[in-house]
Amino acid sequence: MKTVIHWFRRDLRISDNTALSEAARRAEIVIPVFIFEDAFRTGPDVGAARLAFLLQSVESLRKNLAELGHPLVIRCGKSEEILPQICRETSAQAVFANKRYEPYAQRRDERITGILHAAGFGFELFKDAVVWEETEILTQAGKPYTVFTPYAKTWKAKPIPAPKPKFKTSNHHPLTDSIQSDGLPASPDQIGVPLTQTIPPGGERTALELLRKFMAGPVHDYGANRNYPAVDGTSLLSPHLRAGTIGIRTILAALKTAQANQAEGGTRKADTGGGGDVFLNELIWREFYLQVLHNFPHVTRGAFRPEYDQLAWSENQAHFTAWCEGRTGYPIVDAAMRCLNTTGMMHNRLRMVVAMFLTKDLLIHWQWGERYFMKQLVDGDMAANNGGWQWSAGTGTDAAPYFRIFNPVSQGEKFDAKGEFVRRWIPELKGFPDDLIQQPWENPLLLAKSKYPPRIILHEEQRVKCLAMFKAVKGS
Numbered sequence: 001m002k003t004v005i006h007w008f009r010r011d012l013r014i015s016d017n018t019a020l021s022e023a024a025r026r027a028e029i030v031i032p033v034f035i036f037e038d039a040f041r042t043g044p045d046v047g048a049a050r051l052a053f054l055l056q057s058v059e060s061l062r063k064n065l066a067e068l069g070h071p072l073v074i075r076c077g078k079s080e081e082i083l084p085q086i087c088r089e090t091s092a093q094a095v096f097a098n099k100r101y102e103p104y105a106q107r108r109d110e111r112i113t114g115i116l117h118a119a120g121f122g123f124e125l126f127k128d129a130v131v132w133e134e135t136e137i138l139t140q141a142g143k144p145y146t147v148f149t150p151y152a153k154t155w156k157a158k159p160i161p162a163p164k165p166k167f168k169t170s171n172h173h174p175l176t177d178s179i180q181s182d183g184l185p186a187s188p189d190q191i192g193v194p195l196t197q198t199i200p201p202g203g204e205r206t207a208l209e210l211l212r213k214f215m216a217g218p219v220h221d222y223g224a225n226r227n228y229p230a231v232d233g234t235s236l237l238s239p240h241l242r243a244g245t246i247g248i249r250t251i252l253a254a255l256k257t258a259q260a261n262q263a264e265g266g267t268r269k270a271d272t273g274g275g276g277d278v279f280l281n282e283l284i285w286r287e288f289y290l291q292v293l294h295n296f297p298h299v300t301r302g303a304f305r306p307e308y309d310q311l312a313w314s315e316n317q318a319h320f321t322a323w324c325e326g327r328t329g330y331p332i333v334d335a336a337m338r339c340l341n342t343t344g345m346m347h348n349r350l351r352m353v354v355a356m357f358l359t360k361d362l363l364i365h366w367q368w369g370e371r372y373f374m375k376q377l378v379d380g381d382m383a384a385n386n387g388g389w390q391w392s393a394g395t396g397t398d399a400a401p402y403f404r405i406f407n408p409v410s411q412g413e414k415f416d417a418k419g420e421f422v423r424r425w426i427p428e429l430k431g432f433p434d435d436l437i438q439q440p441w442e443n444p445l446l447l448a449k450s451k452y453p454p455r456i457i458l459h460e461e462q463r464v465k466c467l468a469m470f471k472a473v474k475g476s
C-alpha cells in the first residue's frame with residue numbers, strides 16, 4: 001500500500017500504538033488524522049473534564065508528530081463524511097485505526113466500514129487498548145467469564161505481548177503541507193462546555209513520566225497503600241489509559257522490569273502487600289469489564305442480572321443533589337464528591353464508598369450515579385464505570401452481594417483514620433478531633449457551630465430498607 005491514513009481516536013500517542021506501527025510498516029506514506037467529532041460536545045455523556053484532557057492530549061500529540069516532521073491533520077465534523085473525503089483528497093488506499101469497544105462506537109465503525117468500502121477504500125481495525133479482547137478469553141465451556149478470579153487466572157496464563165515499535169518519520173505525502181487542517185478549541189469553554197474543574201495534565205509525555213515515577217517506587221507498596229485516599233499510592237494512569245496516551249503493553253513491560261529489578265535483590269525493599277501483582281490484577285479488571293461490555297452489551301441499558309431491573313429505587317431529587325454536591329452529612333462521602341467535582345478524579349476506594357452510599361443508603365438507581373460520574377470524571381470510561389457501579393449496587397457480574405453494605409463511618413475510620421482526606425476537602429470540619437471527624441454528629445454543639453450539614457439519612461435505617469428492597473425482588 002502506498003498511502004494510509006492513521007485515524008487517531010482513543011490512542012493519542014506515537015509509541016506502542018498498534019494501528020500506527022502497522023501503517024508505518026505496510027505503507028510508504030502515513031497521514032496522521034484526528035477528527036473532532038460533533039458528538040464530543042453534544043453527546044449525552046460529554047464531560048468538560050474529559051474533553052479538556054482530550055484537547056490537551058491532542059495538542060501534545062500534534063507537537064510530538066511535528067517533531068517527527070508529520071503535521072497532524074485535524075478536521076471537525078462527522079467521521080463518516082470526513083474519512084472518505086480525506087482518502088479522495090490524498091489518494092490514500094485505506095484508513096487504519098485501533099478498535100473501540102463501546103457498542104455505539106462499534107456501530108459507527110460498522111457504518112464507516114460500509115461507507116469506505118463502497119467508495120473503494122479499505123478500513124482496518126486493530127486490537128490495541130487491551131491485551132486480550134472480546135472473546136479471546138473464554139471458560140473451558142467456551143463461554144465468557146462472569147467472575148473475575150478465574151478470568152484473571154486464564155489471562156495470566158497467556159503470554160504478554162511486547163510494546164509496538166515507536167512511530168518514526170516516514171515518507172511525506174506530496175500534499176503534506178497543503179492538506180487542510182482545522183484548529184481545535186484550546187479549552188471546552190470555547191465551545192460552550194464550561195470547565196469548572198482543575199484536571200491533571202494530558203499528553204503522552206506526562207503519561208510516560210507518571211509511569212516512570214510509579215514504577216520507581218510506589219508500585220512496590222501498591223498492595224498496602226492503594227486503599228488510602230490520603231496517600232499517593234496509585235498510578236493515576238486511568239485518564240491516560242482512557243485517552244490512549246499510554247499503551248497497555250508499555251505499562252506491562254515497565255511492571256515486568258520493576259518486578260525483575262526487585263527480584264534481583266536490588267536496593268529496593270520487598271513489596272508490601274503484594275505490590276506489582278496487585279497492580280496487575282487491577283489492569284486485568286479493566287480488561288474484564290471491557291469483555292463484559294462486549295459479551296453482555298445489555299449492561300449499558302440495565303442490570304447485568306435482569307431481575308434487578310425491577311428494584312423499586314427512590315427518585316428523591318433532593319437526596320441526589322446533596323450526594324452530587326457533597327452535602328450528605330457523611331464526611332467521607334462528601335469529601336470524595338467534592339474532590340470529584342473539583343478535580344475530575346476520585347480514588348477507587350472512595351468510588352466504591354460513594355456508589356454504595358447512593359445505591360444502598362439513598363436507594364437511588366445506580367444509573368443516576370453512573371451518568372453523573374461520566375459527566376464529571378476525567379477517566380470516565382463506559383466499561384469500567386458501568387462495571388464499578390453495578391459491582392457496588394450488587395447488580396453486576398461478580399458484584400458485591402446485595403447484602404454487603406459499606407458503613408460510611410467505618411469506611412472513613414478504616415481508610416482515612418486521621419481524617420486527612422476529609423479535612424482536605426471539607427474545611428468546615430477542620431476543628432473536629434480525629435475520633436469524631438467521620439461522625440461529626442456525635443458532637444452536636446461543634447457541628448452546629450461548623451457550617452457542615454447534618455446527615456440527610458440514618459445509615460442503620462436505610463440499611464434495613466435496602467435489604468427489604470432487594471429481598472422484594474429476590475423473593476418475587
Ligand SMILES: Cc1cc2nc3c(=O)[nH]c(=O)nc-3n(C[C@H](O)[C@H](O)[C@H](O)COP(=O)(O)OP(=O)(O)OC[C@H]3O[C@@H](n4cnc5c(N)ncnc54)[C@H](O)[C@@H]3O)c2cc1C
Nearest residue numbers: 234235236237238282286348351379380381384385388389
Ligand atoms: C463506581 C466506580 C466507577 C468507576 N469508574 C471508572 C471509570 O469511569 N474509568 C476508569 O478508568 N475506572 C473506573 N473505576 C475503577 C477505578 O476506580 C479507577 O480505574 C481508578 O481509581 C483509577 O485510578 P488509578 O489510575 O490511580 O488506578 P490504579 O490503582 O493505579 O490502577 C491501574 C489501572 O487499572 C485500572 N483499574 C483499576 N481499578 C479498576 C477497576 N476497579 N475496574 C476497572 N479498571 C480498573 C485503571 O485503568 C487504572 O488506571 C470505577 C470504579 C468504581 C467503583
